[in-house]
Amino acid sequence: MTDPALLRSRMIDELTAGGFLDPGWREAFLAVPRHAFIPDVVWQEQRRDLVPFHRAEDPDRWLRQAYAPHQALITQVDDGYPVGPGLIGDRISSSASQPNVVALMLAALEVTPGMRVCEIGTGTGYNTALLAQHLGADHVTTIEVDAAVATQARRALSATGYGAVTVITGDGAHGYPPHAPYDRILSTAAVQQVPSAWVAQTRPGGRVLTPWGTPYLNGALLSLTVGEDGTARGHLVDNVAFMWLRDQRIPLIWVRDCVYDENKAMVSHTDIHPGRVTDDYHAALAIGLMVPGCEYRLCRAQDDSGEYTMWFLHPPSRSWASIGYIPNTDTYEVNQLGPRHLWDEVETAYTRWVQAGSPTADQWQFTITPGGQRVELPATTPQEECLIVGDAFDDGKAALPA
Ligand SMILES: C[S@@+](CC[C@H](N)C(=O)[O-])C[C@H]1O[C@@H](n2cnc3c(N)ncnc32)[C@H](O)[C@@H]1O
Known part of the structure; x- marks a missing residue:
């Protein structure tokens, strides 16, 4: 059986060599065991189908995938109700983002100790745990629209020592006003239109970082800074593709x-x-x-x-x-x-x-x-x-x- 710590350290070396990992985030990537956030069943793309792969089928392969630096892992399809025969799915509805993309987005977030972050799209909770390790769990609020995904993330966060993170089950488009204002809002789901609640819940001088796109091109990272007048201004800073925020999905x-x-x-x-x-x-x-x-x-x-x-x-x-x-x-x-x-x-x-x-x-x-x-x-x-x-x-x- 491959040693997860060894795989983790190799992943970090590759992320560093590729220029994805900001040195300030290295410690957090070393501390958080990514495999603890990956469910036993992940899904793989075969032609146009999404086919389940069970950890028990090949535990070593499952573990290697958990630490593959450039691979996203599909962790839920069809909102948890795959309709195809043999539980084959149509649409990816949750995933663990590629570690290189996680690293580049965290670097682009430009957080400093003491800051409070609201994450939209908890998914597996891996990115949440990195934020919690870096800033302190009580500085992190995360929102996941899918109740089953949120439950799994809560479980993984508790098991790895980050149980103090606030995990909200709900529509992240509305943010979470009780913990506002935030220094940063980070979305890990793509929008076509930035929800105004994100801007309203970010303090002046704070930032909103979100994947952004159009039906023609889903593949940009938008960074906005909120001004004293409550208006957010910014531009595209990178090229990343994400699944859409649930209400802004494009029908298949x-x-x-x-x-x-x-x-x-x-x-x-x-x-x-x-x-x-x-x-x-x-x-x-x-x-x-x-x-x-x-x-x-x-x-x-x-x-x-x-x-x-x-x-x-x-x-x-x-x-x-x-x-x-x-x-x-x-x-x-x-x-x-x-x-x-x-x-x-x-x-x-x-x-x-x-x-x-x-x-x-x-x-x-x-x-x-x-x-x-x-x-x-x-x-x-x-x-x-x-x-x-x-x-x-x-x-x-x-x-x-x-
Ligand atoms: C790419 S995944 C998140 C990846 C996660 N950060 C990770 O690395 O595990 C996007 C997540 O956003 C969630 N999501 C989609 N729309 C949402 C919404 N309106 N509010 C909150 N979460 C949403 C999806 O259910 C999915 O779990």
Whole structure:
């Protein structure tokens, strides 16, 4: 049987060598036994299915996974009620985040002794334990929406000596007012729209750190500082992908469920390679901001022709578009149908992004007030207008046909 302490020390060496672990957090990573927070059943992705793996099947492998520095472990699927035959799941609903991502987010949090932190998305409780080890358990409040996940985390925290952490079962979007104000709010679930309660419960000068994204691109880390006037301002500081906060989830949708009446589609052509609007991280971020609610999927041809179709979908308005990619060609056929002309919107957004000088993700400025979220790209010259996105969050309702 492999020694957990040895695995832990190897994980820490790798995190350090990779530049993920801030030296100030090393002691906490050494002290907290990660395997004590991992449930006996974890889930593994096999093609499109999530399949359970039991610790008893291979205890050594289970333990090695617990200390794999770049691997997230899926700890719950389908909110604890997997529906597929043989308990195969569809959607990841809780996980132990990759240790390298945990380390980089804790470094980005910039906490100092004495600070009080509210964590949203307790999950396994591992990140909570690191915070508790670093700041003192009585300085940490954590909120988990799923009662079974919260119970398991409470158990693991008590068993490892961090039982004094306050673990709340509830909707973290509301924060936890009884312990406010906080110096830091750290979310380990992604948002499309930052809940105003997080800003209201952070002291002036304090920070909110949260994964942020759009249906087009889930993959950014937003850092906000709260001002004396109660407004939070900030920008994207890294690239991380997380599961969504429960109320801001995007329904799982198959292309075949969204695409209809293909023979009635409006046909046009474009010389924009579909990869240009999806593969470039900074372009995809800007398009996601400017084309609210749009998602995309790539479907490759079954043969080895290299052909594929890129689908753009907006399920609430029943709008879809597609581009057929054929290698060694310069123009691509576009089909679109529905009240929103999704390809036209994507192409316009991409063109605006290029005309604005292809700004990088960190250049977008975020402002959160009780009235909502505003995202803008400041003008660099007095002649330029800034590119304003307003509230980039699309709940789908505005786009529903009357
Ligand atoms: C990525 S996991 C957390 C990872 C955790 N920090 C760890 O390393 O074990 C995200 C968690 O957020 C929880 N969650 C989702 N929406 C939430 C909400 N509205 N309030 C509180 N927790 C939420 C999920 O149930 C899930 O357990």
